[in-house]
Amino acid sequence: MRKIFLALSIATIALGAVQASAGTLINGAGATFPYPLYSKWAYEYAKKTGMNMNYQSIGSGGGIKQIKAKTVDFGASDAPLFVKDLEESGLIQFPAAIGGVVPVVNLKGVKPGQIKLTPEVLADIYLGKITKWNDKRLSELNPGVEFPEDSITVVHRSDGSGTTWIFTNYLDKVSREWHDKAGFGTAVNWPAGVGGKGNEGVATYVKRIKNTIGYVEYAYALQNKLTHTRMQNREKAFVEPSIESFMSAASGADWKNTPGFAVVLTDQPGKNSWPIAGATFILVHKNATKCENTMAVLEFFDWAYENGSEMAKALDYVPIPKSVYQVMEESWAANINCSGAPLWKK
Numbered sequence: 001m002r003k004i005f006l007a008l009s010i011a012t013i014a015l016g017a018v019q020a021s022a023g024t025l026i027n028g029a030g031a032t033f034p035y036p037l038y039s040k041w042a043y044e045y046a047k048k049t050g051m052n053m054n055y056q057s058i059g060s061g062g063g064i065k066q067i068k069a070k071t072v073d074f075g076a077s078d079a080p081l082f083v084k085d086l087e088e089s090g091l092i093q094f095p096a097a098i099g100g101v102v103p104v105v106n107l108k109g110v111k112p113g114q115i116k117l118t119p120e121v122l123a124d125i126y127l128g129k130i131t132k133w134n135d136k137r138l139s140e141l142n143p144g145v146e147f148p149e150d151s152i153t154v155v156h157r158s159d160g161s162g163t164t165w166i167f168t169n170y171l172d173k174v175s176r177e178w179h180d181k182a183g184f185g186t187a188v189n190w191p192a193g194v195g196g197k198g199n200e201g202v203a204t205y206v207k208r209i210k211n212t213i214g215y216v217e218y219a220y221a222l223q224n225k226l227t228h229t230r231m232q233n234r235e236k237a238f239v240e241p242s243i244e245s246f247m248s249a250a251s252g253a254d255w256k257n258t259p260g261f262a263v264v265l266t267d268q269p270g271k272n273s274w275p276i277a278g279a280t281f282i283l284v285h286k287n288a289t290k291c292e293n294t295m296a297v298l299e300f301f302d303w304a305y306e307n308g309s310e311m312a313k314a315l316d317y318v319p320i321p322k323s324v325y326q327v328m329e330e331s332w333a334a335n336i337n338c339s340g341a342p343l344w345k346k
Contacts, residue, residue, distance in 0.1 A: 025052050025053070025054065025293075026052070026053035026054070026073050026074075026293055026296050026297055026300075027053070027054050027055075027056075027071075027072045027073050027293075028053065028054070028055045028056070028063075028072055028073060028074040028075065028076060028297070029055065029056040029057075029058050029062060029063045029066045029067075029072045029075060029076070030056075030057075030058065030059070030060055030062065030063020030064070030066070030067075030075045030076030030077050030162075030283075031057075031059065031060045031063060031076040031077055031078045031161075031162045031163075031280055032057045032058075032059055032161070032163065032198040032199040032200060032217070033060075033078045033099060033101075033162055033163045033166075033199060033217040033278075033280050034076065034078075034096060034097055034099070034217075034280040034317070035057045035199070035200075036217075036219040036220070036223065036315050037096075037097055037099075037219070037308075037311070037312055037315050037317050038055055038076075038096075040308075040311045040314075040315060041300075041304050041308050041311060042055070044307075044308075044311065045300065045303060045304075053296070053297075053300065055076075056072075057198065057200075058159070058198075059157070059159040059160050059161045059162075059186075059197070059198060060076070060077035060078050060079050060160060060161055060162030060163075060165065060186055061159060061160015061161060061162075061186045061187065062159070062160060063075035063076045063077050063283070064077050064079075064081070064160075064186075064283070065160075067089075067091065067283045067284070067285070068089050068091070070285065070289065073284070073290060073293040073294060073296075073297050074282055074283060074284050074294075074297045075282070075283040075284075076096070076280065076281070076282055076283070077093075077162045077280070077281050077283060078161075078162020078163055078165060078166055078278055078279070078280045078281070079162040079165035079166075079185075079186050080093065080260070080261070080262035080263065080264065080279070080281055081093055081260065081262065081281075081283065082259070082260055082262050083259045083260040083262070086260050090285055090286050090287060091283050091284065091285060091286065092283070092284060092285075092286050092331065092332075092335050092336060093260060093261055093262070093281045093282065093283050094261060094281065094282055094301075094328040094331065094332070095255070095261060095263070095279040095280065095281055095282075095320055095324070095328070096279075096280050096281065096282050096301060096304065096320070097279070097280055097312050097317040097318065097319060097320060098246055098247075098249075098250045098265065098277060098278070098279045098280075098317060098318035098319075098320070099217055099218060099219070099246060099277070099278065099280065099316070099317045099318065100217070100218045100241045100245070100246045100249075100274045100276060100277045100278075100316075101163055101166045101167050101170075101215050101216070101217060101218075101276040101277075101278065102215065102216065102217075102218050102221050102228045102229070102231075102241045102276065103117060103122060103213060103214070103215050103228065103229045103231070103276075104203075104206050104213070104214050104215065104216055104221050104226040104227060104228050104229070105206070105212065105213045105214075105226075105227050105229060106206050106207065106209060106210055106211065106212045106226075106227065107133065107147070107148070107210075107211065107227065108148070108210070109146065110145065110227055111227065112226075112227045112228050113228060113229070113230050113240050114142075114145065114227075115138075115142055115145060115227075115229045115230065116141055116142055116229065116230045116231075116232065116238050117141070117229045117230070117231055117232065118141065118232045119170075119171075119174035119175065119231075119232060119267075119275070120174070120175065121137055121138065121141060122171070122231070123171050123174060123175035123177070123178045124137075124175075125152060125154060125213060126154060126156070126171065126178070126190075126191065126192060126193070127175075127177060127178060127181065127182075127191045127192065128154070128191045128192030128193075130152065131151055131152055132149065132150070132151060132152065133147040133148050133149070133150055133151075133152055133211060134147040134148065134149050135147075148211060150210070150211045151211065152211060152212075152213060153193070153194065153209055153211055153212040153213070154192045154193030154194070154212075154213055154214075155193055155194055155195075155196055155202050155205045155206055155209075155212050155213065155214035155215075156190050156193045156194075156195055156196075156202070156214070156215070157187075157195060157196065157197070157198070157201075157202060158195025158196060158197050158201070159187075159195075159197050159198065160186040160187045161186055161187070161198075162186060162278075162280065163199055163215065163216070163217055164185075164186055164187065164188070165184060165185060165186045165278075166266060166276060166277075166278035167215045167276060168182065168183070168184035168185065168188050169184040169264065169266045169278075170266040170267055170275060170276045171184070172184040173266060173267045174267060174275075196214070199216045199217050199220045200220070202214040202215065202216050202220075203216050203220045203221070203223075203224045203226060204224075206224075206226055207224050207225075207226060215276075218241050218246075218316050219315050219316055219317070221241075222316065228240075228241055231274065231275050231276065232275075233267075233270070233271075233273050233274070233275040234267055234268070234269060234273075234275065235269065235270065235271045235273075237271045237272070239272060239273070239274055239275075240274075241274050241316075242274070242316065243313055243316050243317070243318060244272065245272055245273060245274035245277075246274050246277050246316070246317075246318045247318050248268075248270045248272040248273040248274070249265050249268040249270065249273040249274050249275070249277035250265055250268075250277060250279075250318055251270065251273075252268060252269065252270075253265060253279075255324050255327060255328075256327050261281075261328070261331075263279055264278070265277040265278050265279060266278065282297075282301060284297060284298075284336065285336075286335050286336055286337060287337050288336060288337065288338045288343055291338035291339070291343060294336065294338070294343060295338075295343060295344075298332055298336070298343070298344055302329065302346070305319075305320060305322075305325040305328075305329075329344065329346065332344035333345065333346075
C-alpha cells in the first residue's frame with residue numbers, strides 16, 4: 001500500500017470559522033489513476049508544511065468504501081458516483097483532474113504508438129475472442145508490423161478500480177457483446193486474462209511479461225516506459241494519447257448541468273479526441289464530523305486548483321479549468337456544512 005505524506009497549510013480565516021490545528025492528520029484513500037499527480041502536488045505543497053495528509057493508493061472501490069464508512073476524510077474515485085448514491089451516502093463529489101486510460105503492450109520490437117487498435121478489436125481481445133498476436137485482424141490493421149505467433153496474455157485489474165470503470169465503460173459503449181457479457185463497473189466478471197492490483201500492478205505485469213496487453217492511466221505508461229497503442233475514435237481517426245487528445249475529449253463536458261458532476265468522458269466526439277478519457281473525483285461528506293479535517297481537504301484542493309495546473313499538464317493530465325473549479329467551490333459553500341453552518345467560505 002503506497003502512501004503520500006504531505007503537509008497542509010491552512011490559510012488564516014475569519015473569526016468564528018473552522019480552523020485546523022497544526023497537529024491535524026488528514027486521511028484519504030482511493031484511486032490509483034491520479035496517484036502520480038497527487039504525489040507531485042503533495043511534494044510541492046509539502047514545502048508549505050504544517051499539517052500531514054496520508055493518502056492510500058488502494059483503488060477507487062476501496063476509496064468509496066472507506067469514505068462511506070467514514071474511516072477517511074476524503075475518498076478518491078475515477079468512477080463517478082451518481083446522484084442517488086451520493087444522496088444515500090450523504091456525499092458530494094468534485095473533479096480533481098482529467099486523464100486518459102491507455103492500452104499498453106509488451107511486444108518485442110514494437111515502439112510506442114506503432115500498433116493501431118479499433119474499438120472492436122480491443123473488445124474482442126478482452127473478450128478472449130482474439131487470442132494470438134498474429135491474428136488476421138491485427139495483421140490487417142497493422143501492415144508492416146511483425147507480430148509473433150504467441151498467445152496474447154490479457155492483463156486487467158484485480159481490485160475495485162475506477163480505471164477499470166472508465167475502460168469497461170468504453171468497451172460497453174463500443175461492443176454489444178461486451179455489454180451483454182461483462183458490462184461496466186469498478187469490477188466486472190472478466191471473460192479473459194489475469195489480474196494485477198492497482199495501476200502499478202498492471203504496469204508491472206505488462207513490463208515484466210512478454211506478449212501482454214493491459215490498460216493503465218497514461219502517466220503510468222510514461223513512468224514505466226510502456227508501449228502504448230493508438231486507438232481509433234468515434235470519428236474513425238487513429239489518435240495518440242496526449243494532453244491535447246484528452247483535452248479534446250473533455251472539451252464538450254457540461255459540468256454545471258450534469259447532476260452530481262458525474263461527467264463521463266468515454267467515446268466523446270472530435271477528430272482529435274482520445275476515446276478512453278475520464279475525470280478523477282474527490283468525495284467528502286456533506287455534513288462534516290471532523291470539521292477541521294474536511295476544511296483542510298478543501299484548502300488543499302483549492303490550492304491544487306489554483307496552483308497545480310502546470311504540474312498536471314507536465315504529467316499529461318488535463319487540469320480543471322477555472323470556470324469549472326469555481327462552480328465546484330460554489331458547491332462546497334452550498335453543500336458542505338459543519339454543525340449546520342456552511343464550512344467553506346472564500
